[in-house]
Amino acid sequence: MAIAEGALASHAEAVPCHPLGVKPSGNALVATSNLRNAIGNFNLLADDVVLVLLEYLDAPSLLKLGRTCKALYAFTRSEDIWKTLLIRSSRGLVTWQGTWRATYLNLTPSQVPMINCATLFSDTLHRPFYCAHISLEPYTTGIPARNQISRLQDLSAEEFQDSWTDRPFILTELVKQWPVYQQWSTEDLVNKYNTTIFRAEAVDWPLNTYVDYMKHNADESPLYLFDRDFVSKMDIKVGHPSRVPEAAYWPPPCFGEDLFAVLESDRPDSRWLIIGPERSGSTFHKDPNATSAWNAVLRGSKYWIMFPSSSKLPPPPGVYVSADQSEVTSPLSIAEWLLGFHAEARRTPGCIEGICNEGEVLHVPSGWWHLVVNLEPSIAITQNFVPKAHLTAALDFLQNKADQVSGFRKNVTDPYNKFVERLKVRHPDLLENAIQDLEKRKEGRKRKWDEIVHGKVNGESTNGVGFSFGFGDGDSDIEVP
Numbered sequence: 001m002a003i004a005e006g007a008l009a010s011h012a013e014a015v016p017c018h019p020l021g022v023k024p025s026g027n028a029l030v031a032t033s034n035l036r037n038a039i040g041n042f043n044l045l046a047d048d049v050v051l052v053l054l055e056y057l058d059a060p061s062l063l064k065l066g067r068t069c070k071a072l073y074a075f076t077r078s079e080d081i082w083k084t085l086l087i088r089s090s091r092g093l094v095t096w097q098g099t100w101r102a103t104y105l106n107l108t109p110s111q112v113p114m115i116n117c118a119t120l121f122s123d124t125l126h127r128p129f130y131c132a133h134i135s136l137e138p139y140t141t142g143i144p145a146r147n148q149i150s151r152l153q154d155l156s157a158e159e160f161q162d163s164w165t166d167r168p169f170i171l172t173e174l175v176k177q178w179p180v181y182q183q184w185s186t187e188d189l190v191n192k193y194n195t196t197i198f199r200a201e202a203v204d205w206p207l208n209t210y211v212d213y214m215k216h217n218a219d220e221s222p223l224y225l226f227d228r229d230f231v232s233k234m235d236i237k238v239g240h241p242s243r244v245p246e247a248a249y250w251p252p253p254c255f256g257e258d259l260f261a262v263l264e265s266d267r268p269d270s271r272w273l274i275i276g277p278e279r280s281g282s283t284f285h286k287d288p289n290a291t292s293a294w295n296a297v298l299r300g301s302k303y304w305i306m307f308p309s310s311s312k313l314p315p316p317p318g319v320y321v322s323a324d325q326s327e328v329t330s331p332l333s334i335a336e337w338l339l340g341f342h343a344e345a346r347r348t349p350g351c352i353e354g355i356c357n358e359g360e361v362l363h364v365p366s367g368w369w370h371l372v373v374n375l376e377p378s379i380a381i382t383q384n385f386v387p388k389a390h391l392t393a394a395l396d397f398l399q400n401k402a403d404q405v406s407g408f409r410k411n412v413t414d415p416y417n418k419f420v421e422r423l424k425v426r427h428p429d430l431l432e433n434a435i436q437d438l439e440k441r442k443e444g445r446k447r448k449w450d451e452i453v454h455g456k457v458n459g460e461s462t463n464g465v466g467f468s469f470g471f472g473d474g475d476s477d478i479e480v481p
Contacts, residue, residue: 021118047124131335149354230273258385268407281373300378
């Protein structure tokens with residue numbers, strides 16, 4: 001990734017020196033020597049190609065190669081390589097030692113040699129370190145008034161249904177009523193659940209190991225604890241106090257009934273405990289199965305930047321989507337996106353930004369693109385749901401994007417028909433209206449296809465241009481005017 005000169009200048013003071021002294025490639029222009037010249041035939045390859053080749057080596061081979069010269073030592077110290085090795089090793093309990101390499105080799109910080117590689121110049125090696133240390137403040141402050149997420153003290157179910165189902169907003173008071181808001185902190189959770197295994201992306205670690213990682217890592221994209229089974233693991237109750245007096249928390253009442261609840265035990269994954277250090281988060285995505293979501297912050301704070309999804313609008317700057325929206329390509333880390341695309345995004349029509357603080361909950365409407373990053377160590381609970389206003393979108397997704405449906409157990413082989421059958425019993429009127437809307441949507445797509453392929457409108461020829469492949473943006477899960 002090329003980093004703009006202005007961005008380099010504005011953040012240079014905040015970024016410390018690379019631990020091995022590696023410098024960006026541009027510094028080689030005025031250097032009198034370069035360690036890279038000592039790596040033999042490897043010098044014919046680009047830096048990123050060298051790292052790809054090293055990914056094929058096992059740990060003993062990496063250690064032997066790293067002893068041959070300073071430059072290869074620096075390349076074999078790449079954290080992504082050792083992270084992959086540790087994950088593939090399927091080890092049980094590990095002791096976090098501050099880096100993935102030290103943890104894999106079980107080395108204490110004092111046992112890790114810090115060799116001076118000050119005359120090695122490589123963007124590929126320097127960039128992850130640089131991205132891990134940029135200040136987030138320039139990107140998360142100074143939000144233009146037109147971009148700011150609405151902040152509401154409270155909202156009724158009627159108000160939500162009438163005016164807010166397609167709009168992001170932050171509720172400022174609800175979470176403060178939850179018992180978990182009063183009871184949960186990182187220290188409290190570790191004291192009670194220290195050996196409980198939680199899912200953190202590709203690893204299953206005891207909570208105390210993950211918290212050690214949270215406190216002592218320098219990853220460009222820190223590992224994010226995102227566990228779907230936390231309710232059973234922590235043996236807590238969920239539900240409104242009027243029905244579940246011992247409830248630890250309850251969904252915000254303004255969102256009404258989650259229509260996926262009719263599936264009972266067959267419903268897709270819907271709620272997660274999220275814990276992460278500063279800089280952890282999620283790059284741009286839309287929530288699964290055309291669901292909406294709420295995200296409640298119990299500790300810390302989170303920066304959100306969001307965009308509506310529509311066939312008339314492109315995806316966010318720096319995000320590239322396949323025609324059927326099944327594949328999304330974007331910068332590999334949040335920091336890369338902030339450096340390269342945040343300024344353009346802030347100027348883009350439809351951009352919405354805001355900070356969800358401790359004790360607040362944010363609403364993510366169905367189909368909206370969103371990126372989120374923790375501004376400090378954070379604990380949050382999130383839940384996906386299908387409100388009445390987006391039932392058609394959920395049915396459309398289940399029926400027409402079956403290859404993208406996620407979160408259902410393997411025994412649920414036909415989510416669309418199972419959902420429809422349950423709705424017939426519980427919400428027949430809602431289902432009837434949604435099916436009618438779905439048929440109108442299908443008719444609209446057919447009409448659009450006729451216009452594009454056959455040059456026809458309402459079955460009549462327009463004598464215009466016929467077939468043309470010019471619709472790469474595709475139809476989205478939810479249309480936003």
